[in-house]
Amino acid sequence: MHAQNRPAHVKVATISVACTLTLLCSCGESGGGKPIAPTSPPRATPRMLGTGMPALEDVPNRPLYAINVTLDYANGSLTVQERVEFKNPSNVPLRQIKFNVPPARHPNAITVKDARVFGQPANLRFDPVGTALIVTLPALLPTDAAIALTFDYTLKLPPAESMVGAIGGDDSSSGPNALIAGHWYLMLAPWRDGNWDTPGFYPVGDSYNDELADYDVTILAPDGVTVAGAGDEQHNGRQWRYSLRNARVFAFGASDQFAVEKDDIVIDGIEIYHYALKKHANLSGHVLITAERALKLFGQLYGPYPYKTLRIIETDRAQGQEYSAVVGLGSVLYERYPGGGSRHDLIASTAHEISHQWWFQTVGNDQIKTPWLDESFARMAEVKFYEAYYPNDVDWWMENYLRSKKPTGAIDGTLGSFGDSQAYLNGVYRRGAMFLLDVRTAMGTTAFDAAMKDYFVVETDKITNANAFFDALARNSNADLSVIVRDYFANPPVLPCKISANAPGCRK
Numbered sequence: 033m034h035a036q037n038r039p040a041h042v043k044v045a046t047i048s049v050a051c052t053l054t055l056l057c058s059c060g061e062s063g064g065g066k067p068i069a070p071t072s073p074p075r076a077t078p079r080m081l082g083t084g085m086p087a088l089e090d091v092p093n094r095p096l097y098a099i100n101v102t103l104d105y106a107n108g109s110l111t112v113q114e115r116v117e118f119k120n121p122s123n124v125p126l127r128q129i130k131f132n133v134p135p136a137r138h139p140n141a142i143t144v145k146d147a148r149v150f151g152q153p154a155n156l157r158f159d160p161v162g163t164a165l166i167v168t169l170p171a172l173l174p175t176d177a178a179i180a181l182t183f184d185y186t187l188k189l190p191p192a193e194s195m196v197g198a199i200g201g202d203d204s205s206s207g208p209n210a211l212i213a214g215h216w217y218l219m220l221a222p223w224r225d226g227n228w229d230t231p232g233f234y235p236v237g238d239s240y241n242d243e244l245a246d247y248d249v250t251i252l253a254p255d256g257v258t259v260a261g262a263g264d265e266q267h268n269g270r271q272w273r274y275s276l277r278n279a280r281v282f283a284f285g286a287s288d289q290f291a292v293e294k295d296d297i298v299i300d301g302i303e304i305y306h307y308a309l310k311k312h313a314n315l316s317g318h319v320l321i322t323a324e325r326a327l328k329l330f331g332q333l334y335g336p337y338p339y340k341t342l343r344i345i346e347t348d349r350a351q352g353q354e355y356s357a358v359v360g361l362g363s364v365l366y367e368r369y370p371g372g373g374s375r376h377d378l379i380a381s382t383a384h385e386i387s388h389q390w391w392f393q394t395v396g397n398d399q400i401k402t403p404w405l406d407e408s409f410a411r412m413a414e415v416k417f418y419e420a421y422y423p424n425d426v427d428w429w430m431e432n433y434l435r436s437k438k439p440t441g442a443i444d445g446t447l448g449s450f451g452d453s454q455a456y457l458n459g460v461y462r463r464g465a466m467f468l469l470d471v472r473t474a475m476g477t478t479a480f481d482a483a484m485k486d487y488f489v490v491e492t493d494k495i496t497n498a499n500a501f502f503d504a505l506a507r508n509s510n511a512d513l514s515v516i517v518r519d520y521f522a523n524p525p526v527l528p529c530k531i532s533a534n535a536p537g538c539r540k
């Protein structure tokens with residue numbers, strides 16, 4: 033994973049030099065593969081594609097975004113120059129490149145003024161379609177080629193919603209006290225199953241299908257506004273620069289009321305920052321110690337946290353929200369906190385959102401099609417957190433978050449299959465946690481914990497799926513899980529034979 037944290041273009045350049053010198057090299061991450069002969073010598077001059085479209089010399093193995101933002105904090109609006117380098121993600125030449133733009137669900141939220149291939153003067157045709165932007169290239173992009181596209185646009189963040197008890201809505205919004213920007217920029221759509229994946233926006237849950245990318249972002253903010261962005265930070269006057277590698281999303285918050293506190297305890301080399309509104313600065317200690325404990329525990333349980341910093345940012349929303357290397361916590365969580373104690377949403381939500389750095393950021397999933405693969409796991413992480421640090425509160429947690437809600441519903445629905453936030457919470461969060469708890473009871477805690485770690489390691493940096501999870505369970509247990517799976521899934525997956533008592537048709 034450390035190797036993958038390096039900038040893609042640096043890595044590719046290094047490999048191409050090594051290949052040239054030795055003429056034979058093993059370029060795979062795993063090493064030890066068959067020697068591969070270089071197909072062509074390094075290019076000294078940019079390769080020109082059709083109609084003079086210049087290809088990138090170094091083909092990045094994941095997209096690289098370089099973004100300049102001028103922030104109009106008072107109006108919640110951003111003036112943006114974005115450049116994205118990417119290679120053709122498909123196995124066919126492409127004329128159209130598609131982007132997801134979640135804020136475009138609001139009329140006139142985004143105004144794209146200019147789109148070009150970097151290095152070419154001609155303007156490109158671009159068509160907004162729902163929450164997608166379709167860019168038409170002047171010529172086909174060959175399967176092995178990479179280009180850079182540049183955009184100029186303005187974005188008006190929607191007003192922050194405060195939907196207490198609900199899950200979903202905009203993860204980028206501006207409120208009276210702070211703004212938060214999550215999926216706010218033009219995001220190259222994933223290429224999946226032979227098409228660009230532009231799923232539109234679902235108001236319930238996290239309507240995102242992120243893949244890994246690298247980010248270099250500069251934000252110019254007004255005097256007196258503190259910016260809190262993801263990754264390595266360089267701050268000089270009004271300019272805030274961030275570098276983030278191998279991330280699902282680049283998020284930042286901003287406020288003229290932030291009180292910033294850096295934790296004086298560094299866990300596993302990770303610096304933790306808390307950005308609370310000044311009126312809630314007295315609660316920083318509670319959030320920071322929870323964050324410390326969560327980082328430490330999840331690092332031990334699953335595997336390493338992928339960054340050197342974690343920023344926890346108070347937002348004007350009611351709910352928590354996960355981003356890469358950043359966690360958002362809604363003001364409502366702070367306002368309702370009695371000022372001490374662990375039996376509260378502020379503590380549980382902090383642990384929950386931090387666990388998404390493992391289940392969402394590192395082990396990725398399609399949050400629209402398989403939301404249970406991050407939310408059930410984040411809920412289970414809350415259980416582990418309370419078991420580790422507040423064993424006397426575990427029963428309170430079970431009663432408050434599960435039993436008193438008497439949840440019903442299947443855990444494996446897509447976002448679009450849930451009629452409202454409560455149905456979604458019941459199925460994916462509550463029944464999701466109950467499913468994992470039942471699996472743990474059936475397997476035993478030692479085998480379950482080993483399987484979770486195994487699953488995390490194998491699925492690191494991937495978009496995971498249910499089969500990968502059940503395969504990990506089967507590598508660590510032979511408990512028959514058929515009845516439990518039938519109880520919780522609307523469409524029960526075909527289980528490995530080892531954990532289904534060799535049921536007819538089981539996976540070998």
Ligand SMILES: [Zn+2]
Pocket residue numbers: 354384385388406407410
């Ligand atoms: Zn969550």
